[in-house]
Amino acid sequence: MHLTIKSLLATSAALAMLWPALAQANPITIADPGYATAQGTAYVVKVLLEEQLGKEVEAVKAGSVPVIWEALNRNGGEIDIWTDVWLPNQQALVDQYAGEGGKVKLAANSYAGTQGYCTTKATADKHDIHSVFDLADPAKAAVFSADGKGKGKIWIGAAGWLSTNIETVRARDYGFADFFELQTTDEAVTTADLDAAVKAGTGWIGYCYGPHQNFARYALEVLEEPKHDDAAWTFVEPSDPNWLEKSAIKSAYKDAAIHIAYSGSLAESAPEVAAILEKVTFTTDAVSKLAFAIAVEGKAPDDAARDWIAANPDVVAGWTGN
Template identity: 55%
Template sequence: MKPYLLGLSAMAFAGSMTSAFSADVTMPDPNYATATAVMNVIKAAAEQELGLQISTVTTTAVPVIWEAMDRNKGEVDIWPDTWLPNQQGLVDKYVKDKKSVKLAQNSYEAQQGYCVTEVTYDKFGIKNVSDLANPDNAKIFDRDGDGKGNIWIGAPGWQSTNIEKVRARDYGFADFFNLEATDEAISNATLDTAAKQDKPWVGYCYGPHQNFARYKLKFLEEPAYDAAKFVVVQANEDPQWFEKSKISSAYAKTTVHIAYASSLADRQPDLVAALERMQFKPDDVSKWAYSIIVDKKSADEVAKDWIKANPETVSKWFGH
């Protein structure tokens, strides 16, 4: 994500749904730029082409989003930021087993892992994830003087954040670092300071993302993906998820999909047909996020500008 979230409690999320029920369709806004951008493109296109009223609810709780889609009551109808393999457990439960949620057929490729700033890579020689398992190397990333490094592992509640807790343990560097699970905006500010001051920085990275256009970042090398070494137990499925998960390889090939409540096909068949045709380009998603974060444009403005500049693409989505 990402994006995988947990910023609002289920109760707070449910409370925010009251106004959403009056709309034709409801989508969640996870409040990070890439997903917010895609959500706004879908929203603006559907409103323009189908005349729908689409409401949004702000939440960073991915399991709660899936539970809402599962109920098929219009609380959440579309989730446009389904990262696989990160959300595979949720897909298995709701798409494959319960069949209460569907995945649109198209997706776009993404990348995730650990990133460092250029100076970290070139000057300090941190090039492989194994380099983090050295306590002397870890001290390079010490920002608060406690003798331990600082590494951002994702936002609270992201599925990937739980994965990164396990990977830190199994890669052998957890004891040498403060594992920071904070809002992405905090991490971005820390990265910005480090990049401008040519200081070391390391953290979980995913792309498409605006940071690859803003800074010179490099992914750390990792052991190639191995299914036998990438065993994830979902936190919402087993209280011993951390102990039972075993992860010591890179992520599998990562793709991002649109998920939608199964009942939407009956309530809004033209919209579902469009969701099945939609195909996003990683470069476009990065540019949208850059416009939101760096150029300070509203996500709605960014979406409508792109739609205006790409009428043929939008027309194909809606079968015109």
């Protein structure tokens, strides 16, 4: 009897030690970086896996792209899926974590994305600001200041975005950095600033990317830039202490290709999930509409995703084979 109790106690202790690991490995985790376009694609994948495969999927708040990739590569279940891999912005991370020796899978399918600088069309027309080189004119830069006289304010992205580092280089090399305060607030803050500027008829300018709900919400103009030139685009990762000095960018972005990435451990433990992730692809218009539903109409990302899936049965059937 005493031996049986001891055995039971030992077994219970072993199970107690094992349970946290089992519990942690259960849900599939998907990164939610907090901005509407990535939330749209993330929650469509989340709802898809829940409704089509009966999987338990948890959205994990994660605002830093390098941290997302590190978590993917650890293969520990912290983050299993990342639906907003912009190339070439994240190329160095793809090379590091999805290349030789990496533990992350990059799905082959992608959809198009664009990047640049936007202002309101009213501001562009009123002050004749149509080119990125117009921003190097102190008088035109002052249009975007609080008093119309001092340094302008330009949003170059949120902290933690790889594009924000790229924009720091571009602001310098396009010659307007000295005439602007380079702002790195959260996207929600700059969207509120843009909305206020539109209503007040004042100047706003910043980094912009498509797909994005703001193109459906406001009349925006994308400033002209020199066509993308690989020879005029050198970007060194900030892990190098001299990255800013070594980087040089004097042309527009190449149109981006936006992919899904997922952990190697997910591919091994749930190959049926990996098979769907390899088929999932969006259109720029579809993601803009998802983002509009979340950011402008105020829908919860889960609800926006369910509505979109219900409205696009043929697209979903192509992903799932049903």
